[in-house]
Structures are given as structure tokens and as C-alpha cells.
Amino acid sequence: MLFKRHSFAFITFVGLASLAMYWIIFNLSTAMTGDKVTDYYHFHWNFWWVRQVLTTPGLNIYETNYVFAPATSSLALHTLSLFWYPIWAVIEPVAGTFTAMTLISIIAFALNGYLFFLLLRREGVSYGLALVGGAMLELSPVLFVALKWTNLNLYGWFWIPALILIWGQVADKVARPKHSLFERPLVWAVILGVALWLMILTDIQYPL
Numbered sequence: 001m002l003f004k005r006h007s008f009a010f011i012t013f014v015g016l017a018s019l020a021m022y023w024i025i026f027n028l029s030t031a032m033t034g035d036k037v038t039d040y041y042h043f044h045w046n047f048w049w050v051r052q053v054l055t056t057p058g059l060n061i062y063e064t065n066y067v068f069a070p071a072t073s074s075l076a077l078h079t080l081s082l083f084w085y086p087i088w089a090v091i092e093p094v095a096g097t098f099t100a101m102t103l104i105s106i107i108a109f110a111l112n113g114y115l116f117f118l119l120l121r122r123e124g125v126s127y128g129l130a131l132v133g134g135a136m137l138e139l140s141p142v143l144f145v146a147l148k149w150t151n152l153n154l155y156g157w158f159w160i161p162a163l164i165l166i167w168g169q170v171a172d173k174v175a176r177p178k179h180s181l182f183e184r185p186l187v188w189a190v191i192l193g194v195a196l197w198l199m200i201l202t203d204i205q206y207p208l
Helices: 002-020 042-055 082-095 097-122 127-138 141-149 152-175 185-202
Strands: none
Touching: 002 097, 002 127, 042 082, 042 097, 082 097, 082 152, 082 185, 097 127, 097 141, 097 152, 141 152, 152 185
8 A cells, every 4th residue: 555655656746747848758859958048958968978988998087178178177076967877878879868868857856756755754744745745846946947957966956855864764773773684774874875975976066
């Protein structure tokens, strides 16, 4: 029963994301988000660059002369949003970068809704109101601005409820430690560390 309720919630958030992006989904071959006054192309270049580094010996992901050759540019503080790269790397060769970015956007919207839904449920909010709360975050203006500009770094607000949930697990396991693997506080502390690292790979602004 619990699995069915959570499955329904996640499918609902995926459906909301798809509905919000219906125009993009039905025009993938001819249109994309963004316009000439935004940096919509920025993250397309980012992921092309990451693949270029991974497939070309001698390149450094955080330093390049490809931008203002022959001068070298540091990308140490550049927003690469590497967290999303694996999805793009799998989809782009098959369906193109527009499709890959749209899929990332749908997943990101759904994660924002679903993880906030989980946090609300943990805090005792009823199932229906938690769905409403998740939908409110999923369809918030900041995510639509990110969608318009293809700013993948601005999709990562789901890390906040996710980290609160994981921290809650750490505290719970410290209070009631058990011998099974996922009942040990150290395991959840490691998961928290990995989640923090992945959040930084989404954008450095979140930990700041």
C-alpha cells in the first residue's frame, strides 16, 4: 500500500512536469527553451566540454584555452552542473542535446516535487496536502525561470528537503542504533556526505 501511494505521488509529479513542458516536448525537433538574451546554450556547451575532456587525453576539466585561445581560462568556479551530466551523456548521442536537456528538466521538476512531498509527509502533513505542497514547489517561478534559461544549476532545490530527510535518518539511527546495515548511523552519515558532494556538483551556491 505504501509503495503504491509513493508510486502514485512520483508519477503525479512526473505528469505535472510533463504537462508544464508540453510545448517543449511536442516541438523537440524545432524549438528549445531560451532566447538570445539568455545563456540557454551555456549548459549544452558545459556537457560537450565534459565529454570532450573525458574522451581527449591531456585535457583538464577545470582549465581550458577553448574559450579565449590562446589564453587559458580557469573553470574552477564555473557552473558545470556535473550532477546532471550522466543523463545527458546517455541520451544525447541517441536523441540529441535538446531531448536530453528536456528529460533532465522533467526529472528535476519531479524530484523537487517528490522530495518536498516526502519531507512534508515526514513532518506529519496529510497525504493530500503533501501532494499540494510538492506541486507548489515543483511549479514555483524559480524553476520555470531555470527552465526558460536552461539553467540546470537552478534545478537543485530538491537537495534541501533531501538533506533534511537524510540528516533525520542520521539522528534517528544515533538515537536507536541497530545492527542491520541501513540502521547504522555511520552508513547514513556517509550517505549524507555523498549527498552533500552531489549537491556541490549541481552548483556551489547551495552549500554557500
